[in-house]
Amino acid sequence: MLLSVSLTLLEGLVVTLELFALTLLFALPLGLVISFGSMSRCTPLRAVVKTIVWIIRGTPLMLQIMVVFYGPGLMFDLPLLPRFTAAVVTFVINYACYFSEIYRGGIQGVPVGQREAGLVLGMTRSQIFFKVTLIQVIKRIVPPMGNEFITLVKDTALVRVISVYEIIWMGESYIKKGMIWPLFYTAVFYLAISGILTLLLNWFERKMDYFK
Amino acid sequence: MPILDVQNIEKHFGATRVLEDISFSLEQGQALAIIGSSGSGKTTLLRCLNFLETPNQGKILVNGETLFDADDPATQRESEVRKKRLHFGLVFQSFNLFPQYTALENVTLAPQLLVQERPDYKQNKKSLLEEIQREGRELLGKMGLSDRADHYPHQLSGGQQQRVAIARALALKPDILCFDEPTSALDPELTGEVLKVIRALAQQKTTMIIVTHEMAFARDVADQVIFMDEGVIVEQGPARQVIEAPREERTRQFLSRYSEN
Numbered sequence: 015m016l017l018s019v020s021l022t023l024l025e026g027l028v029v030t031l032e033l034f035a036l037t038l039l040f041a042l043p044l045g046l047v048i049s050f051g052s053m054s055r056c057t058p059l060r061a062v063v064k065t066i067v068w069i070i071r072g073t074p075l076m077l078q079i080m081v082v083f084y085g086p087g088l089m090f091d092l093p094l095l096p097r098f099t100a101a102v103v104t105f106v107i108n109y110a111c112y113f114s115e116i117y118r119g120g121i122q123g124v125p126v127g128q129r130e131a132g133l134v135l136g137m138t139r140s141q142i143f144f145k146v147t148l149i150q151v152i153k154r155i156v157p158p159m160g161n162e163f164i165t166l167v168k169d170t171a172l173v174r175v176i177s178v179y180e181i182i183w184m185g186e187s188y189i190k191k192g193m194i195w196p197l198f199y200t201a202v203f204y205l206a207i208s209g210i211l212t213l214l215l216n217w218f219e220r221k222m223d224y225f226k
Numbered sequence: 227m228p229i230l231d232v233q234n235i236e237k238h239f240g241a242t243r244v245l246e247d248i249s250f251s252l253e254q255g256q257a258l259a260i261i262g263s264s265g266s267g268k269t270t271l272l273r274c275l276n277f278l279e280t281p282n283q284g285k286i287l288v289n290g291e292t293l294f295d296a297d298d299p300a301t302q303r304e305s306e307v308r309k310k311r312l313h314f315g316l317v318f319q320s321f322n323l324f325p326q327y328t329a330l331e332n333v334t335l336a337p338q339l340l341v342q343e344r345p346d347y348k349q350n351k352k353s354l355l356e357e358i359q360r361e362g363r364e365l366l367g368k369m370g371l372s373d374r375a376d377h378y379p380h381q382l383s384g385g386q387q388q389r390v391a392i393a394r395a396l397a398l399k400p401d402i403l404c405f406d407e408p409t410s411a412l413d414p415e416l417t418g419e420v421l422k423v424i425r426a427l428a429q430q431k432t433t434m435i436i437v438t439h440e441m442a443f444a445r446d447v448a449d450q451v452i453f454m455d456e457g458v459i460v461e462q463g464p465a466r467q468v469i470e471a472p473r474e475e476r477t478r479q480f481l482s483r484y485s486e487n
Contacts, residue, residue, distance in 0.1 A: 127322035135336035226380035
């Protein structure tokens with residue numbers, strides 16, 4: 015029994031992990047683009063970006079999932095996105111906005127003197143960004159990013175509201191058969207993933223310890 | 227012809243006038259010290275020379291070539307400014323070493339990036355990079371830091387960090403090396419080692435501009451001294467004369483406050 019439940023839950027876990035990985039894959043770079051927008055010298059652009067970030071961070075992710083999945087059909091008579099695609103799109107937008115604020119903090123936290131030292135040494139803007147600033151930003155943002163990664167693992171459970179068959183959905187399906195423990199058992203999988211993530215993040219933080 | 231000719235530089239931040247009608251020149255191989263109280267515009271002047279600030283008025287000429295002219299926007303294009311900066315080196319008060327690089331890497335990073343722009347880089351890559359490494363080690367040696375080449379900045383004392391920063395500035399062979407209060411962020415017992423290095427550079431006839439609060443050092447090392455107050459040059463002349471026998475009342479007041487401290 016335990017084995018067959020485990021195998022079913024693992025099926026859901028694959029979906030959970032796919033959503034997790036795809037969100038990171040797209041949201042990490044998109045967040046950087048958004049952070050540049052929110053630091054732009056062009057005031058209208060900055061205002062637009064900041065408003066979007068405010069809306070996305072200011073409303074529940076669960077609501078956003080439903081809006082992205084049902085919204086286009088209900089409001090504009092468009093065909094529905096596949097459930098999993100809708101989930102990925104929502105997560106990418108949502109997490110990119112959170113990431114953008116972390117990037118912004120990291121970038122603005124690098125002392126101005128670093129940029130100026132690069133300029134005085136005849137470096138171009140992109141050389142300064144890639145050779146001087148970037149790794150200092152990465153070092154700074156590892157702890158807050160780690161938090162977001164672990165939150166993301168658990169947030170994936172929200173997609174059950176549009177019936178994406180992730181691990182919680184799978185666990186819940188046993189209730190109809192009169193079994194509650196598979197649902198509770200899902201916690202073990204979440205703990206395992208966040209445990210692995212924590213170890214990876216600690217390792218990376220130590221790797222970055224060679225400079226201060 | 228002077229190596230540096232600064233003509234009527236003016237700089238304001240909003241309504242605050244930071245620099246007013248600053249003119250001076252500097253001969254090859256000479257050291258110029260700029261003294262004055264905090265907020266007198268010394269640092270802003272150095273930042274203007276290094277194109278970190280854009281003056282509102284005036285001209286800057288190096289070896290007779292106009293590097294900056296407030297009336298000529300063509301001299302202010304970013305692509306050209308980058309090259310022009312290389313006439314000047316700047317050593318910051320707060321060192322600003324790159325923390326993720328070792329002492330040697332701090333010194334060699336900019337030369338390595340610049341050498342890539344040479345047309346013969348592809349053919350001679352290996353020998354060019356080796357040469358940069360060799361020069362970097364040699365410079366650190368001159369700074370008395372041969373055994374610290376592979377240390378990261380956080381493993382070095384303030385005085386050592388500042389000496390790495392000096393080597394880093396020298397690595398690009400600037401025409402004029404500028405120092406912005408190079409010892410102000412150091413513990414008193416560490417200022418000596420940095421001043422010693424600057425003194426040695428002066429003896430080797432490095433053209434330098436040194437913003438400093440060390441009056442005795444300015445007197446002994448500099449050929450010329452400029453005293454600035456509230457954004458203007460109050461007095462300029464031979465170092466010994468300005469510091470030991472100032473002509474202007476304001477200079478006298480400033481120096482007497484210094485000797486009291």
